[in-house]
Amino acid sequence: MKKIQFERAGLEVSNMCLGTMMFGTQVPVDVAEAELDLFLDMGGTFIDTSNNYAHWMPGASGDESEVLLGNWLAKRGCRDKIVLASKVGYDRHGEHQGLKASQIEYWCDESLRKLKTDYLDLYYAHVDDMDTPLEETMEAFDKLVKKGKVRALGVSNYYTWRICEAKHIAKANGYTDFTVNQPQYSFLYTKSGRASSTPLNLNAEDERLAYLKANNMPMVSYSCLAGGGYDDESRLPDKYVKDGRWDLLQKTAKELGLAPSELVLAWLMNSDKLPDRPTIVPLVASSRLAHLEKNLKMSEYELDVELMKTLCYSKF
Numbered sequence: 314m315k316k317i318q319f320e321r322a323g324l325e326v327s328n329m330c331l332g333t334m335m336f337g338t339q340v341p342v343d344v345a346e347a348e349l350d351l352f353l354d355m356g357g358t359f360i361d362t363s364n365n366y367a368h369w370m371p372g373a374s375g376d377e378s379e380v381l382l383g384n385w386l387a388k389r390g391c392r393d394k395i396v397l398a399s400k401v402g403y404d405r406h407g408e409h410q411g412l413k414a415s416q417i418e419y420w421c422d423e424s425l426r427k428l429k430t431d432y433l434d435l436y437y438a439h440v441d442d443m444d445t446p447l448e449e450t451m452e453a454f455d456k457l458v459k460k461g462k463v464r465a466l467g468v469s470n471y472y473t474w475r476i477c478e479a480k481h482i483a484k485a486n487g488y489t490d491f492t493v494n495q496p497q498y499s500f501l502y503t504k505s506g507r508a509s510s511t512p513l514n515l516n517a518e519d520e521r522l523a524y525l526k527a528n529n530m531p532m533v534s535y536s537c538l539a540g541g542g543y544d545d546e547s548r549l550p551d552k553y554v555k556d557g558r559w560d561l562l563q564k565t566a567k568e569l570g571l572a573p574s575e576l577v578l579a580w581l582m583n584s585d586k587l588p589d590r591p592t593i594v595p596l597v598a599s600s601r602l603a604h605l606e607k608n609l610k611m612s613e614y615e616l617d618v619e620l621m622k623t624l625c626y627s628k629f
């Protein structure tokens with residue numbers, strides 16, 4: 314698989330990131346471990362988890378994904394080959410988990426314990442906590458970097474103006490900045506006023522893409538395959554707008570001999586060929602080994618600039 318640099322974070326990552334949200338709950342341990350082995354064998358290095366995955370599943374604690382990953386890393390002895398990302402700040406068991414200094418400190422130690430490691434390569438603020446001063450949050454994250462528990466910081470589910478505020482606070486105080494963004498982003502737009510009314514599940518729009526490009530900040534895009542809806546329309550969540558972009562995607566995929574989901578992955582990974590688009594690493598997640606293998610094979614697929622322009626800028 315292709316490797317790319319996250320320059321400001323000082324990380325080299327595979328250009329696809331393995332999403333493990335459902336590992337140990339919906340995806341049984343044996344299948345999850347087979348997916349991790351396949352990912353590693355195919356040259357994948359970048360793995361995404363969180364301190365709360367997947368607490369909403371029946372009977373789950375929210376520790377399942379990190380615990381499974383920790384066991385796998387220990388069994389395979391491959392921690393040094395992996396760029397490991399986790400998150401803090403989202404709900405667990407319906408309790409709000411914010412981004413106060415005490416919460417960041419506590420949950421980082423918990424993630425390290427569950428993952429059986431003494432550092433995270435990338436630690437994300439999972440969702441904005443507007444009740445805690447951003448200064449407190451940034452200082453707490455910075456302390457983790459200074460202690461060597463975390464190598465780089467990322468931000469997920471924040472408005473662009475809040476990412477900007479965080480950047481200014483970090484700069485003014487000499488704190489480590491957020492250098493990677495993980496928003497929801499896919500080929501189809503979402504209906505306005507639904508997914509975008511709060512920073513939770515806020516779909517990245519053109520303004521965000523331009524901001525990230527201008528700040529040399531890569532995007533790790535979640536829900537990029539729209540729940541499997543590109544290849545099986547019955548799975549497409551209601552929040553997506555099925556306008557001319559849907560037809561463009563289906564038509565172009567057919568012309569290229571690709572499945573629509575494969576074209577979406579290629580389109581994301583070719584984004585930075587355009588002057589206003591950042592580097593984008595798709596988060597790939599599946600409960601089926603065959604789907605994962607198909608996805609990972611797209612890692613080096615090239616789309617030419619003219620086609621990228623058509624896919625990005627066509628208006629409907």
Ligand SMILES: NC(=O)c1ccc[n+]([C@@H]2O[C@H](COP(=O)([O-])OP(=O)(O)OC[C@H]3O[C@@H](n4cnc5c(N)ncnc54)[C@H](OP(=O)(O)O)[C@@H]3O)[C@@H](O)[C@H]2O)c1
Nearest residue numbers: 332333334469535536537538539540541596598599600604
């Ligand atoms: N930061 C955040 O707030 C946040 C939120 C959500 C998710 N995430 C991260 O992003 C990852 C992905 O999230 P998501 O589940 O929402 O992603 P998604 O890309 O919208 O959907 C994944 C679904 O796509 C289907 N799929 C995958 N490959 C396919 C293929 N080749 N052909 C057809 N269908 C395919 C899978 O179905 P099958 O199982 O049938 O293959 C799976 O259910 C998570 O694991 C997590 O790491 C982060």
